[in-house]
Amino acid sequence: MRIRWSRWAPELALTPAVAITMVAFLGSMVWTIYISLTRSRRFPDYEIDWSEWGRQYARLFNDDAWLIALKNLLILGVGSTLAIGFGFILACLIDREKRGEGFFRTVFLYPLAVSLIVTGVAWRWLFDPNLGLQAFFHSIGLTWLRFDWLASGDTAIYGIILASVWQGSGFYMALMLAGLKGINTEIWSAARLDGVSTWKFYTEIVIPMMRFTFLTCAILLSLGVVKAYDIVVAMTNGGPGQSTWVPAYFTISAYWQKSNLGYASAAAVIMLLITAAVFLPMVLLTVWQQRRSGRVAA
Amino acid sequence: MSQISVTGRTAIERATTEARPVYFPRRKKGIRPRSIAILVFLTMCAAFFCVPLYVIVVTSLKTMDQIRLGEIFSLPEVWTVQPWLTAWNDACSGINCNGLKVGFVNSLAILFPSLILSLAISSVTGYALALWNVRWAGPFMFLLFMCAFVPFQIIMIPLIVLSGMLKIYGTVWGIAIVHAVLSMPLLTLIFRNYYKDIPNEIMRAAMMDSGSFWRTFFEIILPMSGNILIVVLIMQITSIWNDFLVGLTFGGLGTQPMTVILANVVITTTGEVVYNENMAAALLTAIPPLVIYFFLGKFFVQGITAGAIKG
Numbered sequence: 001m002r003i004r005w006s007r008w009a010p011e012l013a014l015t016p017a018v019a020i021t022m023v024a025f026l027g028s029m030v031w032t033i034y035i036s037l038t039r040s041r042r043f044p045d046y047e048i049d050w051s052e053w054g055r056q057y058a059r060l061f062n063d064d065a066w067l068i069a070l071k072n073l074l075i076l077g078v079g080s081t082l083a084i085g086f087g088f089i090l091a092c093l094i095d096r097e098k099r100g101e102g103f104f105r106t107v108f109l110y111p112l113a114v115s116l117i118v119t120g121v122a123w124r125w126l127f128d129p130n131l132g133l134q135a136f137f138h139s140i141g142l143t144w145l146r147f148d149w150l151a152s153g154d155t156a157i158y159g160i161i162l163a164s165v166w167q168g169s170g171f172y173m174a175l176m177l178a179g180l181k182g183i184n185t186e187i188w189s190a191a192r193l194d195g196v197s198t199w200k201f202y203t204e205i206v207i208p209m210m211r212f213t214f215l216t217c218a219i220l221l222s223l224g225v226v227k228a229y230d231i232v233v234a235m236t237n238g239g240p241g242q243s244t245w246v247p248a249y250f251t252i253s254a255y256w257q258k259s260n261l262g263y264a265s266a267a268a269v270i271m272l273l274i275t276a277a278v279f280l281p282m283v284l285l286t287v288w289q290q291r292r293s294g295r296v297a298a
Numbered sequence: 299m300s301q302i303s304v305t306g307r308t309a310i311e312r313a314t315t316e317a318r319p320v321y322f323p324r325r326k327k328g329i330r331p332r333s334i335a336i337l338v339f340l341t342m343c344a345a346f347f348c349v350p351l352y353v354i355v356v357t358s359l360k361t362m363d364q365i366r367l368g369e370i371f372s373l374p375e376v377w378t379v380q381p382w383l384t385a386w387n388d389a390c391s392g393i394n395c396n397g398l399k400v401g402f403v404n405s406l407a408i409l410f411p412s413l414i415l416s417l418a419i420s421s422v423t424g425y426a427l428a429l430w431n432v433r434w435a436g437p438f439m440f441l442l443f444m445c446a447f448v449p450f451q452i453i454m455i456p457l458i459v460l461s462g463m464l465k466i467y468g469t470v471w472g473i474a475i476v477h478a479v480l481s482m483p484l485l486t487l488i489f490r491n492y493y494k495d496i497p498n499e500i501m502r503a504a505m506m507d508s509g510s511f512w513r514t515f516f517e518i519i520l521p522m523s524g525n526i527l528i529v530v531l532i533m534q535i536t537s538i539w540n541d542f543l544v545g546l547t548f549g550g551l552g553t554q555p556m557t558v559i560l561a562n563v564v565i566t567t568t569g570e571v572v573y574n575e576n577m578a579a580a581l582l583t584a585i586p587p588l589v590i591y592f593f594l595g596k597f598f599v600q601g602i603t604a605g606a607i608k609g
Contacts, residue, residue, distance in 0.1 A: 009511030010430035017423040017482060018438070023460070024479045025445040028453035035455070044459070090343060097336040106595060107344045110351075112602065113591035114584045115540030117557045121564050121580045122350045125357065125573055126370075135368040166347065174599055227449055230542040230557075237565055251451040252543075261455060268451040279447050283440075 029272070036265035044261060056266035066267065069245040072157050073274075076246065077225045079161035084217050086165060087172025092202065094173070095180045105177070109170035116167065120234020123163040124150065127235075153243030156236050160244060164231055168224070172217050179213035180206070215285065222278040226271060247271050358382060358578035365573050381574035382582070389579055391562035394552075398563070398582050401556035404470055408545070408555055409538050412474035416481050416534060417527070423482075424489025425519055429501055430511065439490065446483040450543055461548065468550025476548050477538050485530055488604050492526040493519065532594055533601030536587045556583045 037053045038045050049055075060066050094104050111119065126132045129148035137145040149159035183206065191201050207214070229248040236244045238253070245253075247267060255264035353370050358381050360374040387397040394400075427435045457476060458467065466472035496519070504514045545555035554562075560583045564576050591598050 010426040010432055013422050013426045013511065014432065014438075016419050017442075017486060020419070020479050020482050021438075021441055021445060024457060025448065025453060025483070026441075028456035028460075029448070031456040032452050090340070093336050093340055097333050097340070099333070099337065100340070104340050104344060106592075107347050109595075109599065110588065110591060111347060113536060113587045113598065115542065115557050115587070117540075117542050117561050118580045118584045121560065121576060122354050124564070125577065126350060126353060128571075128573075131365060131368055131573070132370060136370055139368060166350065170347075171602060174603060178603060223447055233542070234561055234564070248449070248451060252454075252547075255455060264451075265455065268449070268454070271449045272452045275447060275449050279444070283443065 032265045032268055035262055036269045038262055040260075040262040040265070042259045042261065056262045057270075059263065060266050060270070065242045065245055066247075066250055068242055069247045069250040072244060072246050073225065073228075075157050076161060076164075076228060077222060079158065080164055080168070080221055080225055081218075082161070083165045083168040084172045084214070084221060086169045087174075087217070088176050088214075090169065090173045091176035091180055092206075095177060105174070108173050111167045112170050114167070116164075116230035117234045119163055119167045120231045123159065123166070124235050127151075127159055150236055151240065153240045156240060156244045160228075160231055160235055163235060164228070167231075168221075172221075175213060175217055176210070179210045183209055212285075212289070215282075219278055219282045223275060226275050226278070247274070354577045354581055358574055358581055360574055362570075362572060362574060378574075381572075381578040385563075385575045385579040385582060389559075389563045389575060390566075391554075391559045392566060398556055398559055398579055400552065401554060401559035402582070404549070404553055405539060405555040405557075407470045408474045408477065409535065410474075411471065412477040412538055413531065413534055415475065416478040416485055417530065419478065420482050420485035420530075421489050421520075421523065421527075422515065423486045424491075425493050425515055426511075427486070428490045428493035429496065429519075439487065442483040442486055446487065450480065454547060458547065467548065468553060470553050473545055473548045473553070473555065476544050477541065480544065481534060481537070485534070488530060489523075489526065492523070496522065528594075528597050529601045529604055532590055532597050533604070535590060536598070536601075539587050 034046075034048075035044055036056055037048050039047070039049065039055070052058075090104075090108055094101050127134075127147060127150045129135070129151055132147065134145070134147035137143075137147060149155040149162075187205065191205060196205070227248055228246050229252065232238060232244055232246055232249050238245050238249055247270065251264050251267040251271060254260050254267055258264075356373060357365060357370065359377050359379070361376055361378055361380075364372075364375055385397060386399050388395050389397045391401075426432060427439060432438075457479075461467040461472045461476065464472075466475060500518065501514070504518050509518065539555075540557065541555070542557045542561065545558045546561075549555060549558055560579050563579050
């Protein structure tokens, strides 16, 4: 039952939101896609030369910096899954051993409250080759240990991964902990009585039961990775050289440093496509889940 | 042969299960070795999470002379708050050396209007979508769901152009409005999910009292929204305070938020890196959200997970 009178009030109340969606989101997206097909440089140029509409994209994929950015995105995506794994292990242990649950949860989650810029700045200091962790390890005799990852283009991206795992694990732990609590304690007792080993219990019962939690985590992680920008700026500012560029960084720099509107737009469109590729499965899954729960209810 | 091994295994299994007392996770007395192992491991992980905080705090209280010696874990020989004062009052971001206090004021000036604006728009929208009969509510929510995940870069340039036309580009208001706009889809979905569970009877009773759209909202729905309001509030405060990209893109000279000034201070230093000042600056920026986290932890967790699991 929904109400008949004062018919226009709700629709009027929705106008700001609709306007924002149409102008700031949809309109802006269309505008960026359109601009990516033009020759715009510093200022928008609304003429499309249809004979070579894809020129910005062709240039993009011939640009080494862009290819580095895509490669880094992949490395970052794969590396950051450590945060999910780590978060899951922590959640299982906390859930298992109820002692100190509040304390550990608080400690593991606090990095999330801190901005990525602060995280980056802090880890930048720990990675300082002369004064940071490396100096400490060397001073206690572990001279084979190297911790100057940010100084070299080959390893800098791993430094960023370490910092983002530090920042993000707590979040995945919180999601996993919520998922674990949703598992009925009777299942635990039943598994005990059947003598199922701990390892088997987790790999064959818990993980399959939590597949939606894992999927949510994976999708959120990938969306976060596509957006990764702050931490790169704070830790390496893209360097050494262009070794830690990511698409988000590339797009911003194409606009502000190169002041090339069309080029930046093309990069942004590719970012949108990557996001869509991650995001669409989530929508389909949600729809499917809702249908299924609807059928159960009916 | 195989049969023997199979029966053998089951026998062993049976023996172990019978030998082991039936274990109920809830009823525990004394500490088992396994518990100790778990606690030791968790403590080591906790140390991993705490080390950076410890190092930042200690470094920010040291003199540069001591920092140059290395030994990042040692306590300060001479405790000094000078780095904190310098970071607050005179740290240089580019050519301006007015410290982080400028950024702090800007961040606050961005935070409040943005909070009011985003909460007002998204709570009303969520309410209208959840409890009123709007025909295109379904497709619109799908649209919002998509917008909530769009990368900022795809709408960045047109937003810069638009805010330039509206003459708010580079102002504190501009940043505040952009935050409100960007957070609208996600917040609306959160409010909508909360309001859709309000029982029909309440809405029906409200209608009997000839409650109009707005009266129902202000007299019935809003007083019932305490929980979700605080969750969304915390979520917004931390995300606006911690934002870097919007502040960087839309902030003009003198209107940049604290995170942007922190990044400038740290990245643009030339010559010797003044680590104690940098760490003090980082801590100053991190304190407000950390305070919220430690005092309102439960709501903070609800906020981040509400933002994560929806639909």
